[in-house]
Amino acid sequence: MAAETDPPNADLSAPARRILVTSALPYANGPIHLGHLVEYLQTDIWVRFQRMRGQRVLYMCADDTHGTAVMLSARRAGVTEEAFVAQVREEHLADFDQFGVEFDHYGSTNSDANRTLCERVWGALTAAGRVEERTVAQLYDPAEGTFLADRFVKGTCPKCGAAEQLGDSCEVCGAAFEPTDLIDPVSTLSGATPEVREAPHLFVTIEPLHDFLREFVSGSPDGGAGAVPPEVANYLKGQFLGDPSDPKELRDWDVSRPAAYFGFEIPGHPGQYWFVWFDAPIGYAASTLEWCETHGENFEDWWAADASSELHHFIGRDITYFHCLFWPAMLKTAGMKLPDQIHVHGFLTVDGAKMSKRRGTFIRAAKYAEHLDPSYLRYYFATKLTPRWDDFDLNLGDFADRVDADLVNTVVNLASRTARFAKPTGLSETYPDDGGLFAAGAAKSERLASLYEAGDFAAVTREVLALAAAANKYVEDAEPWAMKKDPAKAEELQDVCTVALNLFRQAAVYLAPVLPELAAKTEALLNCECSSWEAAQAPLTGTPVSKFKHMLTRVDRAKVSQMVEESKAEHAEAEAADAPAATGGKDYIAEEALEPECTIDDFLKVDLRVAEVLESEAVEGADKLLKLKLGLGGGHTRQVFAGMKKVYTPESLLGRKVICCANLKPRKMRFGVSEGMVLAAGAGEPDIYILAADDGAQPGMRVH
RNA sequence: GGGGCCGUAGCUCAAUCGGUUAGAGCAGCCGACUCAUAAUCGGUUGGUUGUGGGUUCAAGUCCCGCCGGCCCUACCA
Numbered sequence: 001m002a003a004e005t006d007p008p009n010a011d012l013s014a015p016a017r018r019i020l021v022t023s024a025l026p027y028a029n030g031p032i033h034l035g036h037l038v039e040y041l042q043t044d045i046w047v048r049f050q051r052m053r054g055q056r057v058l059y060m061c062a063d064d065t066h067g068t069a070v071m072l073s074a075r076r077a078g079v080t081e082e083a084f085v086a087q088v089r090e091e092h093l094a095d096f097d098q099f100g101v102e103f104d105h106y107g108s109t110n111s112d113a114n115r116t117l118c119e120r121v122w123g124a125l126t127a128a129g130r131v132e133e134r135t136v137a138q139l140y141d142p143a144e145g146t147f148l149a150d151r152f153v154k155g156t157c158p159k160c161g162a163a164e165q166l167g168d169s170c171e172v173c174g175a176a177f178e179p180t181d182l183i184d185p186v187s188t189l190s191g192a193t194p195e196v197r198e199a200p201h202l203f204v205t206i207e208p209l210h211d212f213l214r215e216f217v218s219g220s221p222d223g224g225a226g227a228v229p230p231e232v233a234n235y236l237k238g239q240f241l242g243d244p245s246d247p248k249e250l251r252d253w254d255v256s257r258p259a260a261y262f263g264f265e266i267p268g269h270p271g272q273y274w275f276v277w278f279d280a281p282i283g284y285a286a287s288t289l290e291w292c293e294t295h296g297e298n299f300e301d302w303w304a305a306d307a308s309s310e311l312h313h314f315i316g317r318d319i320t321y322f323h324c325l326f327w328p329a330m331l332k333t334a335g336m337k338l339p340d341q342i343h344v345h346g347f348l349t350v351d352g353a354k355m356s357k358r359r360g361t362f363i364r365a366a367k368y369a370e371h372l373d374p375s376y377l378r379y380y381f382a383t384k385l386t387p388r389w390d391d392f393d394l395n396l397g398d399f400a401d402r403v404d405a406d407l408v409n410t411v412v413n414l415a416s417r418t419a420r421f422a423k424p425t426g427l428s429e430t431y432p433d434d435g436g437l438f439a440a441g442a443a444k445s446e447r448l449a450s451l452y453e454a455g456d457f458a459a460v461t462r463e464v465l466a467l468a469a470a471a472n473k474y475v476e477d478a479e480p481w482a483m484k485k486d487p488a489k490a491e492e493l494q495d496v497c498t499v500a501l502n503l504f505r506q507a508a509v510y511l512a513p514v515l516p517e518l519a520a521k522t523e524a525l526l527n528c529e530c531s532s533w534e535a536a537q538a539p540l541t542g543t544p545v546s547k548f549k550h551m552l553t554r555v556d557r558a559k560v561s562q563m564v565e566e567s568k569a570e571h572a573e574a575e576a577a578d579a580p581a582a583t584g585g586k587d588y589i590a591e592e593a594l595e596p597e598c599t600i601d602d603f604l605k606v607d608l609r610v611a612e613v614l615e616s617e618a619v620e621g622a623d624k625l626l627k628l629k630l631g632l633g634g635g636h637t638r639q640v641f642a643g644m645k646k647v648y649t650p651e652s653l654l655g656r657k658v659i660c661c662a663n664l665k666p667r668k669m670r671f672g673v674s675e676g677m678v679l680a681a682g683a684g685e686p687d688i689y690i691l692a693a694d695d696g697a698q699p700g701m702r703v704h
Numbered sequence: 705g706g707g708g709c710c711g712u713a714g715c716u717c718a719a720u721c722g723g724u725u726a727g728a729g730c731a732g733c734c735g736a737c738u739c740a741u742a743a744u745c746g747g748u749u750g751g752u753u754g755u756g757g758g759u760u761c762a763a764g765u766c767c768c769g770c771c772g773g774c775c776c777u778a779c780c781a
Contacts, residue, residue, distance in 0.1 A: 177779075235708040239777060248781080317709085317775065346709085347774070354774085383716080390710060391774055398716050401730055409743055417740035458717075465729080472744060481739040554741060624772090 017055045018309040020302050020337075021047050022284045024319060025064035025109065028088040029073050032095040032365040034377070034394065035348045035355055041381050042345055042455070043314040044101045048513035049452040052533040058302065060287040062107035062114075063089050067276035068149060071262035072189060075144075081262045085110060095365040099374040100516055107287035109279050114286035115264050118279050122266065124334040125204055132203045132252065133269075139167070139179050140197040143190035146260045147199065148179070152189055155182030202256040202272060206329040207249055214241050216328050216338065228324055228342050229387060232317075236324055253326055281327045284313070285336070303337045310340045317344050317389045343455055346391035360568030367567055371559040375515055375552060376403045382457040382514040396564070400555040406461070411468045411511070412518075412551045414475070414504035419525060419548035421480055422497035425490070427526075431502070431539040432495035437474060441467045441506045442537050448510055449533065457514065464510045471503035501526060502539040509536040521551045607663040608679070608703035610693050611638070616653045618645055625669075628653065628678065630660055633700025638662065641674040644688050659691045659703055 023043040026036055040061075047059045065085040074084035085108065093106060107113065125131050139148045150167035157165045158181045167179030179185065180196050187194050206213070218233040219226035226233050242248035255278040256266060263273040285303050292299045302309050315323050323342055331338050347354075350361035368377065380399050383406075384392040431438070444463060451459045478496040483489040505522055509530050512519035519530040525546050529535055614637065615629035624643040631637055640660060661677040679691045693703075 231709060235776075238707045240707095242781095246781095320708095321776075349774085352773095388709085389775090393716080395715070398730080402716070404741090404743095405730060408741060413740060413743060415740090417744080419740095421739070462718080462728080469729090475739080476737080476745045479737090479739085481737095484739075548740095550741065552741090554743095 017050075018302075019050055019055055019057045019312060020288065020309055021050075021057060021059045021312045022287075022314065023059075023061050024313075024315045024323075025062050025280055025283050026092055027067075027069070028063040028065040028085040028092075028108075029067075029069045030088075032092055033355070034350070034363045034365065034368060037099060037365055037377065038345060038348050038381060038385075038392075039314055039316060040096060040101045041099065041378050042343075042385050042457070044099075045378070045382060045385075045457060045513045046312075046314070046343075046452070046455065047102075048516060049449075052512060052531065053449060054532070058104045058288065058291065059102065060105055060107070060284055060291065061103045062109060062111075062283040062287045063092060064276065064280045064283065065108055065110040066261075066263035066274075066279060068146060068152070068257075068261065071146070071260065072144070074262070082110070091366070095369075098369045099365060100378065105287050105291035107283060107290050109276075109283040109286070111286055111290065113289040113293075114279060114283055117282050117286050117289065118264055118274060119267060121282060121330055121334040121336075122274075125330070128333050130205050130208070130333060132205065133200050134203055135198050136201040136254070137180060137196050137198050139185060139187075139194035141187040141190055141192055141194050143192035144187065144260075146189075147197070147258055148187055148189070148194055150179050152187060153179045153182060153185050153194060154188055155179075155185035158183055199258040200256075200269075200272065201254050201258070202266065202269065203252040204255050204326075204330075205252050206326065207252075209329045209332060210241065210247060210250055212332060213250070213325055213329060214244070217241070217324055227328075227339050228320075229344065229389070231389060232320060232324065232342070232344050235320065240321070240325060250325070277322055277326075281323065281330070305335050305337060307337050309337070311337050312341050312343060313339050314343045314345070317346055320344055343387070344389045345385070346389045349391055349393045351396055352393055357571035357574075358568070360564040360566075360571070362571065363563060363567050364570075367563060367570070371563040372555070373552065375517055376407075376555060378514055379403060379407060379461070379511075383461045385455065385457040386459075387455040396560050400557055400560060404554050406465055407515075407518075407552055408554050410465060410472060411504070411507050414468060414471050414500050414507070415522070415525060415551065416548060417475060418480060418497040418500040418504075419545055421484060421493055422501060422545045423547060425494045426544040427501065427541050428491075428494050428498040429542045431541050432499055434474065434499040434503075437467075437470060437499065438502055438506065438539050440470075441503065441510075444510075445533070445536060452513065460510070461514070464507050467503065467510075468507045471500060471507075474503070475500050497545075498539075498541065501545065505530065505540060506536045509533070518551060521549075525549075525551075605663075606661060608659055609662040610697045610699055610701045610703065611658055611660045611662075611676075611678075612699040613653045613656050613658060626653070630658070630676065630678075631699045632660075632662060633698060636700065638675040639673065640676045640678055641669055642678045642680075644678075644680065644690070653690075656690070657693050657697055657699070659693060 021043060023039050026032060032040075043059065047057050050057045063085060065081075070085060071081055074081040077084055079087075089106075089108065096103070096106075122131075139153055140146070141148050141152075148167070153167035154164050155167070156163050158177055165182070167182060167185075185194050186192075214237070215226075217226050217228050217236050228236070237243065240248060240250060255275045256269070256272045257263070257275050259271045259273065261273040263276060264279060266272045266274055285299075288302050289299050291297070292302070301307055302311075313323055320342075323339075328338055349355070350363070351359075353359070353361070355362045368374070376399070380394065380402060383402060444467065448460055448463060451457075451463070475496070478499075480493050480496045480500075483493040483496065505526055505528065508515075508519050508522040512530055522528075523530050525548060526540060527543050527546060528540050609632055611630035611632050613628055614631045615627075617627050619625040619627050619641065624645050626642050626645045628640045628642055629637055630640055638660065659679040661679065664676050667674050681689045681691065693701075
């Protein structure tokens with residue numbers, strides 16, 4: 001946990017800011033994975049930066065423990081919910097620890113502090129007349145004894161008849177409906193047939209706060225800044241708030257769930273529990289309350305409406321709605337501190353695609369740390385993080401290249417190529433002429449600080465790397481290795497190393513929020529302090545240099561692949577364990593219903609031929625398309641575009657015999673005309689399996 | 705169905721308010737060097753800025769259509 005004492009303030013004339021920072025609470029129903037880490041690392045970097053600048057920061061987080069999913073997981077595991085979330089908590093904390101994410105306090109939404117604050121907020125909502133009770137009809141699972149959220153019900157679409165559709169919409173025809181409309185609904189929890197039951201629910205009205213919320217997100221007319229970036233404000237206006245001239249009505253929010261539900265029972269409403277999304281954000285405050293109680297601080301100094309502190313939330317863009325509308329509405333009504341800024345980040349993709357368990361790119365934090373140095377990931381994420389909510393990609397090849405090239409070859413190289421020369425003498429007593437390099441780096445201080453402040457870590461790493469690159473050039477030009485051979489140039493050698501090591505240290509200080517371990521190793525090497533921002537302002541002189549030890553090893557590509565392979569294997573095991581035995585596998589016919597009966601004449605209209613893939617290339621600018629030239633014998637060829645690039649590489653198809661529909665009407669596509677279709681099984685990526693003919697089949701033969 | 709965001713070199717990203725010939729790193733190629741973790745330094749190849757229109761003296765940037773991706777949301781719009 002972070003030090004409580006205030007570090008020296010960067011700007012001695014200004015009092016330190018008091019900043020309360022949160023990351024969204026991870027749900028206590030699963031492990032932390034690389035997608036989660038985007039947010040915790042982003043927040044941790046920002047927090048560490050603020051601390052280096054002398055600000056007073058509280059970094060608060062907690063496990064989000066309530067809800068149906070946790071309740072069911074606990075049942076399945078045969079333990080109480082409390083025992084279940086306690087176990088998950090240990091795992092989460094271990095993961096955060098490995099990645100250097102340092103919270104001041106990590107609470108739980110299932111705590112007395114949270115219950116107390118939920119009651120306080122609830123009391124305020126009730127007193128303000130914002131709470132209404134209404135009856136809601138919902139599907140109920142008699143076997144599990146719980147009401148079912150939409151995603152826990154499957155059934156046949158009432159509109160198109162497609163089977164196995166989830167409770168709220170149909171993937172096949174796109175229809176939207178209520179789960180109670182489903183034909184033959186089945187609980188995915190127990191397999192039981194759910195019954196429709198009515199239960200009272202409590203709703204919170206936020207429409208009266210419409211004007212307040214508009215001002216909150218986009219700023220006040222008198223020039224006050226909004227709490228969210230412009231694109232987020234646009235989204236909220238477009239989706240929920242509308243224009244002042246054409247406002248949309250904000251819907252009431254259903255904040256209760258009937259028993260059985262793992263959560264807090266609502267005072268005065270026996271059998272009704274606060275919905276997990278109601279108590280989750282209150283967990284930010286509850287965590288602070290617990291911290292205050294053990295640190296002799298006053299909770300109101302951080303959470304009262306007029307508290308002089310700042311409140312910053314870091315969230316993913318999927319939960320923008322809750323944090324930017326409901327949450328401020330709750331706080332406003334409860335007379336509590338409003339967020340000053342909500343930092344919204346995008347999602348992580350891996351190798352250009354959504355994280356996929358099947359492909360092994362759904363990687364747990366713990367699995368990553370088994371194989372690779374967490375510093376790599378902290379750095380790589382930093383090179384990608386901006387204040388915008390764009391998604392960004394963890395390209396595993398690029399990841400390894402980038403870490404090696406930037407950190408090992410450029411930054412650490414500065415130390416490793418000169419520390420040995422400097423060890424016998426230490427650093428020079430006075431800082432030598434370096435052509436202005438150190439001063440130029442020092443002059444970057446405020447610019448880099450404002451980039452950190454704005455969350456533009458990508459720009460920070462770019463600029464610091466440019467400094468380190470210039471430093472390498474300095475060493476190259478000075479040729480210390482030549483001086484080493486000439487005893488008369490010992491002083492000159494010491495000077496060159498003094499410059500190189502100071503430039504290295506400057507970079508390490510600037511990168512310290514991202515790479516705290518590198519900063520610590522730099523402190524050990526140079527016997528100095530690297531934990532304050534001002535450390536980059538003045539060069540170090542006359543100090544001893546320790547024996548150089550490797551600070552960061554190159555990325556082992558084999559470990560990267562191993563990590564992916566093992567993640568893949570984990571998924572396969574989990575699937576095998578989940579699959580009910582001897583049910584004959586997945587019901588693909590239910591998933592994609594049979595077409596109406598056809599006659600032999602209908603079938604013969606489709607002319608299927610054996611074809612050989614003569615040419616195969618990926619289509620530039622298309623993610624899914626391969627352009628194939630098919631040989632049908634006798635000199636006949638066809639150009640066919642096939643949407644299977646994500647599953648088959650172009651080379652893997654060359655020379656293969658495939659089955660194609662040879663009389664399909666040619667279709668003009670963006671990249672050319674497609675004159676047929678290659679047959680493959682499966683509903684689409686990643687399930688695409690090309691049909692093949694047995695040996696002996698020749699191109700052009702018809703399939704009967 | 706509605707909305708938001710995104711699309712720039714093989715890869716990852718820059719480009720102030722619309723302003724010169726769209727830049728950088730990595731990878732590739734050529735050369736130099738050898739202190740350093742096959743590191744470093746110099747040079748160099750590589751772009752119809754997804755696509756088609758429009759506005760403008762000037763468009764990667766602004767407007768409209770289309771294609772593609774991600775997300776949110778919805779029997780309202």
